[in-house]
Amino acid sequence: MKVTSTTQSVTEIQADAVVLGVYAEAPLEGEADRFDDASGKLLSRLRERGEFTGRTAETLVLHGPQGMQADQVVVVGLGKKAALDRGNIFRAAGAAAKLLAARPRRSVAFLLGGDWPDVMVEAGVCGAMVGCRGQDLYRDEKRLHPLGEIQWQNASPAALAAGQVLGSAVNLTRRLVNEPASEIYPESFADIASEMAAEDGLDIEVWDEDRLHKENCGALLGVARGSARPPRLVILRHQRGGDAPTLALVGKGVTFDSGGLSLKPTDSMKTMKCDMAGAATVVGALQAIARLDLPINVLGLCGLVENMVSGTSYKLGDILKTRSGKTIEVLNTDAEGRLVLADVLDVAVDRGAAKIIDLATLTGACMVALGTDVAGLMTNNQSWAELVAGAARICGEPVWQLPMFEEYGEQIKSEVADIKNVGEGRWAGAITAAKLLEAFVRDVPWVHLDIAGPAFLEKPKPWQDTGATGAFVRTLVEVARRWP
Ligand code: BES
Numbered sequence: 001m002k003v004t005s006t007t008q009s010v011t012e013i014q015a016d017a018v019v020l021g022v023y024a025e026a027p028l029e030g031e032a033d034r035f036d037d038a039s040g041k042l043l044s045r046l047r048e049r050g051e052f053t054g055r056t057a058e059t060l061v062l063h064g065p066q067g068m069q070a071d072q073v074v075v076v077g078l079g080k081k082a083a084l085d086r087g088n089i090f091r092a093a094g095a096a097a098k099l100l101a102a103r104p105r106r107s108v109a110f111l112l113g114g115d116w117p118d119v120m121v122e123a124g125v126c127g128a129m130v131g132c133r134g135q136d137l138y139r140d141e142k143r144l145h146p147l148g149e150i151q152w153q154n155a156s157p158a159a160l161a162a163g164q165v166l167g168s169a170v171n172l173t174r175r176l177v178n179e180p181a182s183e184i185y186p187e188s189f190a191d192i193a194s195e196m197a198a199e200d201g202l203d204i205e206v207w208d209e210d211r212l213h214k215e216n217c218g219a220l221l222g223v224a225r226g227s228a229r230p231p232r233l234v235i236l237r238h239q240r241g242g243d244a245p246t247l248a249l250v251g252k253g254v255t256f257d258s259g260g261l262s263l264k265p266t267d268s269m270k271t272m273k274c275d276m277a278g279a280a281t282v283v284g285a286l287q288a289i290a291r292l293d294l295p296i297n298v299l300g301l302c303g304l305v306e307n308m309v310s311g312t313s314y315k316l317g318d319i320l321k322t323r324s325g326k327t328i329e330v331l332n333t334d335a336e337g338r339l340v341l342a343d344v345l346d347v348a349v350d351r352g353a354a355k356i357i358d359l360a361t362l363t364g365a366c367m368v369a370l371g372t373d374v375a376g377l378m379t380n381n382q383s384w385a386e387l388v389a390g391a392a393r394i395c396g397e398p399v400w401q402l403p404m405f406e407e408y409g410e411q412i413k414s415e416v417a418d419i420k421n422v423g424e425g426r427w428a429g430a431i432t433a434a435k436l437l438e439a440f441v442r443d444v445p446w447v448h449l450d451i452a453g454p455a456f457l458e459k460p461k462p463w464q465d466t467g468a469t470g471a472f473v474r475t476l477v478e479v480a481r482r483w484p
């Protein structure tokens, strides 16, 4: 996708379609206002009649409007002007792009945000790139046709470049998640990460089974045991910050979660190719951080396994010895993500992480608590949590903090091992999972994002196709920009 800047007005611009932005409950501005004049107050009349209100991501298509070079105009709502943020912009631009992508377009001009700060233009470019790309990877007749060129009004070269970096990174994460588990398994995921690392100038280490054994990663290896696909641990490194502290991003990469012997029912298993979304988010974020050439040190760790059923599967009652030395009693093989992360978090700490964020499609319980659009945030360090939550808020990627009271930890004490991998019954399931993770980060400030809900859409949004969302790539990049 080509991304360019334009200073042409709505009446003179050459494009297949023009996108105009309108705020709710506010006078028309900029090119929308100019279009209104050129079209005999068409927009004003439509607004008076209530045909268009300007609510975020609302769209209206006008074909063959008077006095224009372009033969199609899409008007998109930006919400209330005072509430404008990167999230609204991402969604508005995405909605317009998705609508236009129903047919192939060579070039679409977004004549909005000509006076916005760079970070807002970035969010718009990113939203447009994400909105026009679908999950129709294997459909002959595509539902969405990525726009050939995106023109943005008065955009600085820096904003265009960064917007394109973010859009590509989010789409990389989405593609990794949308590909079926027959294509994406630990080895192939590691291969794709290696190709990306080579192209974008990141260091990469890939631990195979032998190395994982040598490193005593008994929890990760335990989960992997039932699969014909051997596990991997990917360690990506962006080292541009000299002696400054290292930020570690850790992702759950269960390339398929059948539940293991605690087998999932069909309906719950249908979308379990998405269980590596945390790892895919880490890969997307590291690509963006490398391309933006941020002057910092970042590690990205992806724990990659397939959770399967076979004669070699790990069993209920098994005791796994983690890399840290702590033992875990397995009472449900479907609570596998926390086992994988227990070892990966330990590696992150050993590699000198000053602070950690992990991302995982960890629990259905988190979706029961917060719904599908909000990630659960859990932490051992309130100020680090507030920094991460602040970055998420400014990017328009909602998170909500859940408590980590010591009492929750009682639920995962085991009679035969140090910890057990599920709590008593199903109450507070998102938190008891986080409590297990907490036991492996030692004293390092850590934030856990349970992205089971927001990582994968079962119903489309106006600004995005169903399937993988690439959620939290933008937030991680924002955290990196604020690091250390
Ligand atoms: N990968 C699932 C969680 C999940 C559920 C992700 C729905 C995305 C959508 C995880 O490994 C899992 O199976 N968790 C169990 C834990 C339980 C056995 C304690 C769950 O949430 O039911």
Ligand code: MN
Binding pocket: 257, 259, 333, 334, 335, 336, 337
């Ligand atoms: Mn599971």
Ligand code: ZN
Binding pocket: 254, 257, 275, 334, 336, 337, 361, 362
């Ligand atoms: Zn899982």
